[in-house]
Amino acid sequence: MEKLSIHTSPALQGEVSISGAKNAALPILMASILADSTCVFDNVPHLRDIKTSIALLAGLGVKASRGKDDELLLDPSAIDNYTASYELVKTMRASILVLGPLLAKYGQANVSLPGGCAIGARPVNLHLEGLKQMGADIQVDAGYVRASVEGRLKGAHIFMDVVSVGATENLMMAAALADGESILENAAREPEIVDLANCLNRMGAKVTGAGTDSIKIEGVARLHGCHYRVLPDRIETGTFLVAAAVTGGQVTCLNAAPETLEVVLNKLTQAGAEIKTGKDWVSLDMHGKRPKSVNLKTSPHPGFPTDMQAQFVAMNCVAEGTGVVTENIFENRFMHVPELQRMGAKISLEGNSAVCNGVEQLTGAQVMATDLRASASLIIAGLVAQGETIVDRIYHLDRGYEHIEKKLTQLGANISRIS
Ligand SMILES: CC(=O)N[C@H]1[C@@H](OP(=O)(O)OP(=O)(O)OC[C@H]2O[C@@H](n3ccc(=O)[nH]c3=O)[C@H](O)[C@@H]2O)O[C@H](CO)[C@@H](O)[C@@H]1O
Ligand SMILES: C=C(OP(=O)(O)O)C(=O)O
Numbered sequence: 001m002e003k004l005s006i007h008t009s010p011a012l013q014g015e016v017s018i019s020g021a022k023n024a025a026l027p028i029l030m031a032s033i034l035a036d037s038t039c040v041f042d043n044v045p046h047l048r049d050i051k052t053s054i055a056l057l058a059g060l061g062v063k064a065s066r067g068k069d070d071e072l073l074l075d076p077s078a079i080d081n082y083t084a085s086y087e088l089v090k091t092m093r094a095s096i097l098v099l100g101p102l103l104a105k106y107g108q109a110n111v112s113l114p115g116g117c118a119i120g121a122r123p124v125n126l127h128l129e130g131l132k133q134m135g136a137d138i139q140v141d142a143g144y145v146r147a148s149v150e151g152r153l154k155g156a157h158i159f160m161d162v163v164s165v166g167a168t169e170n171l172m173m174a175a176a177l178a179d180g181e182s183i184l185e186n187a188a189r190e191p192e193i194v195d196l197a198n199c200l201n202r203m204g205a206k207v208t209g210a211g212t213d214s215i216k217i218e219g220v221a222r223l224h225g226c227h228y229r230v231l232p233d234r235i236e237t238g239t240f241l242v243a244a245a246v247t248g249g250q251v252t253c254l255n256a257a258p259e260t261l262e263v264v265l266n267k268l269t270q271a272g273a274e275i276k277t278g279k280d281w282v283s284l285d286m287h288g289k290r291p292k293s294v295n296l297k298t299s300p301h302p303g304f305p306t307d308m309q310a311q312f313v314a315m316n317c318v319a320e321g322t323g324v325v326t327e328n329i330f331e332n333r334f335m336h337v338p339e340l341q342r343m344g345a346k347i348s349l350e351g352n353s354a355v356c357n358g359v360e361q362l363t364g365a366q367v368m369a370t371d372l373r374a375s376a377s378l379i380i381a382g383l384v385a386q387g388e389t390i391v392d393r394i395y396h397l398d399r400g401y402e403h404i405e406k407k408l409t410q411l412g413a414n415i416s417r418i419s
Helices: 022-034 048-060 093-106 125-133 165-176 191-202 234-246 262-270 306-318 336-342 372-384 395-400 404-410
Strands: 003-007 013-017 039-042 063-066 072-075 108-112 137-141 144-148 157-159 181-185 206-208 214-218 227-229 250-254 274-277 281-285 322-326 346-350 353-357 366-368 388-392 414-418
Touching: 003 372, 013 404, 022 039, 022 048, 022 072, 022 093, 022 165, 022 191, 048 063, 048 072, 048 093, 048 395, 093 108, 093 125, 093 144, 093 165, 125 137, 125 157, 125 165, 165 181, 165 191, 165 206, 165 214, 191 206, 191 227, 234 250, 234 262, 234 281, 234 306, 234 372, 234 404, 262 274, 306 322, 306 336, 306 346, 306 353, 306 372, 336 346, 336 366, 336 372, 372 388, 372 395, 372 404, 372 414, 404 414
Parallel strands: 013 250, 039 227, 157 181, 366 388
Antiparallel strands: 003 388, 003 414, 039 072, 063 072, 108 144, 137 144, 181 214, 206 214, 250 281, 274 281, 322 353, 346 353
16 A cells, blocks of 8 residues: 655745645536536546546546546536446545436436545535425435436525535535526535536526525526636645645745635734735745744634644644644544654644644654545644654545645655555
């Protein structure tokens, strides 16, 4: 099994190009099911989750081909299968996002339940409740969601009692082809929701209000193919900025979208970084200083993103002072803490908070990646630990970071993939 070997690294320096956002690309790829003709997507990152999505769509009958660079062409005109099997869904929870589009376009869908994962139980009740309100018959049987509707889904006024990115996306896609108007209340406001809405509108949908907590969708009878460029990955951007910060470095992220990162950039400024932004770039300069600890609490956008929590815990481990990090979205998202402790971090877990007392120096160790962002936090810690850190189970990392070790090497990090 492949691992990453990281040795104490100098202050990171230079420029890094940010890839398209995994969490925007995944729903956008699934949205192609709704179209009658070919969709061409640009800036689609080369990731394991994207390969899984292509396999899932190909299983339904979508013809997929990679174009030049980061282009992906999806032709949904010959879809003839409505089942997403457990084999694929279990490796990628976002597979549940085929449910709304299949049901809206073909009146039926069988999608394996994603089940829990390392970071939490992650139920899909809001996805199912919303589709029921739109007239779908939904049965859960033998681990599968079996959904059908006579004729078209009907527009509905849906109140979600938890802010859910995935449920907002699934229901927005279903409503795009429903009969009549839908309003999604307490909708998620993440930039990836706005990106999906923009893409759907490019396909001929009538979605307004994305980016607010009330999204209105006027259903249309058909959607056509489109050309759409996926948003830059704000979590990848934030990860490189934190990596630069812990090493006291100076890094510029190119092809980025700084306006999607406001709260993360504020926290980095609090940590002592000098941050500069332009239209599509963001730079961080620590001027060689050690970061200062920060306190933060994760919450839905525009709050601090849970997908950046582990990286900031890693920064607090080596920062000056004590920082309290509170996780409010997922009930089990501190799996990186015991691994960071193995590297000498002084962290105590108190309920859903991690209290980190920064130490001057971590020590390299063999550590286990338990999920995607936990993997990133262990790499960040490894950059400033004394000696060698070996990160095992990096298949989690490959789900969501494109060529991370190459990009870090380009910035001067001592990191390599070993088998
Ligand atoms: C592919 C993708 O975009 N993944 C992101 C998406 O995941 P995902 O869409 O799965 O996360 P949600 O926003 O749905 O989850 C937020 C909270 O709502 C709960 N919940 C969700 C659905 C539901 O039906 N019932 C329910 O109770 C979840 O258990 C969790 O506690 O948003 C998360 C929160 O920003 C991010 O960490 C993930 O990176
Ligand atoms: C939790 C994440 O992804 P997913 O929802 O695909 O598991 C993530 O991107 O950090």
